[in-house]
Amino acid sequence: MSVKDRSVVVVGGTSGMGYATAALFAEQGARIAVVGRDADKAAQAAAALGGDVVAAGLDAADADALGEFMGGLAAVDHVVSFTGLQPAARVGDTDHEIFGSAFDARVWAARNCCAIAAPMMPPDGSFTFCSGLSAIRPRPGRSPGAVATAAVESFCRAMAVELAPIRVNALCPGAFDTEVLRRALGPDPEAGLARLGNSIPLGRIGQPEEIAHAVQFLVTNTYTTGITLRVDGGALLV
Numbered sequence: 001m002s003v004k005d006r007s008v009v010v011v012g013g014t015s016g017m018g019y020a021t022a023a024l025f026a027e028q029g030a031r032i033a034v035v036g037r038d039a040d041k042a043a044q045a046a047a048a049l050g051g052d053v054v055a056a057g058l059d060a061a062d063a064d065a066l067g068e069f070m071g072g073l074a075a076v077d078h079v080v081s082f083t084g085l086q087p088a089a090r091v092g093d094t095d096h097e098i099f100g101s102a103f104d105a106r107v108w109a110a111r112n113c114c115a116i117a118a119p120m121m122p123p124d125g126s127f128t129f130c131s132g133l134s135a136i137r138p139r140p141g142r143s144p145g146a147v148a149t150a151a152v153e154s155f156c157r158a159m160a161v162e163l164a165p166i167r168v169n170a171l172c173p174g175a176f177d178t179e180v181l182r183r184a185l186g187p188d189p190e191a192g193l194a195r196l197g198n199s200i201p202l203g204r205i206g207q208p209e210e211i212a213h214a215v216q217f218l219v220t221n222t223y224t225t226g227i228t229l230r231v232d233g234g235a236l237l238v
């Protein structure tokens with residue numbers, strides 16, 4: 001129940017919660033590969049993580065690019081993916097492309113990870129995919145992202161039965177202090193974070209390291225599969 005000397009691919013490991021996860025696993029002696037769309041950002045993340053971290057700039061929704069990258073790795077024991085998109089559009093303004101973009105970023109990317117990496121994995125391998133509270137508590141004008149988060153949780157359950165004994169779980173974060181959230185909070189992010197924190201039972205926004213800790217549980221607990229682990233400071237209760 002350890003990641004020491006195991007090969008972990010963190011798709012979306014170049015910033016935010018994915019970076020915190022890659023950093024925790026690197027600290028624990030895993031062999032890390034990080035993937036993001038921006039190749040420069042990926043190279044910077046790998047340099048900051050230190051050691052022999054492998055980096056790639058590719059879109060995980062592109063099956064050929066992901067396949068070529070994974071095929072070049074010596075081993076893949078665990079895959080964790082944080083990809084996702086929350087396009088803003090009220091339903092009358094959505095089209096097939098907007099819905100497709102949300103699905104591609106979260107569900108099709110997860111499909112690609114499973115289709116490509118499962119055949120390379122040992123029986124004790126695992127996948128962890130990121131969803132979000134919008135799966136259960138949607139906001140107006142965000143239906144494409146909401147259905148994509150719900151769909152990826154369902155996809156994890158489907159993969160848990162199809163790929164067993166390889167384990168497949170979903171991680172559902174509440175509000176976490178990353179650049180993405182700060183940008184979404186507008187001109188005064190500190191005030192926004194405090195306001196948001198006050199609306200949550202634990203009274204604060206989560207830190208990316210707290211998500212990394214939850215991912216560690218999903219990756220290393222050998223009897224956990226097909227679950228959605230919600231890590232939200234109690235946000236969904238109020």
Ligand SMILES: NC(=O)c1ccc[n+]([C@@H]2O[C@H](COP(=O)([O-])OP(=O)(O)OC[C@H]3O[C@@H](n4cnc5c(N)ncnc54)[C@H](OP(=O)(O)O)[C@@H]3O)[C@@H](O)[C@H]2O)c1
Pocket residue numbers: 011012013014015016017018035036037038039041042058059060061082083084085086105109130131132133173174175176177178179180181
């Ligand atoms: N922060 C929150 O409060 C919060 C709450 C609930 C759910 N979430 C979800 O958690 C996930 C991570 O969020 P974060 O706040 O940590 O954001 P972030 O810092 O932007 O991290 C996203 C990571 O995924 C990569 N990425 C995104 N789309 C990709 C794709 N199609 N292919 C390959 N890499 C891709 C990004 O790199 P590039 O930019 O270079 O592609 C980056 O490394 C997202 O799915 C988000 O929807 C976040």
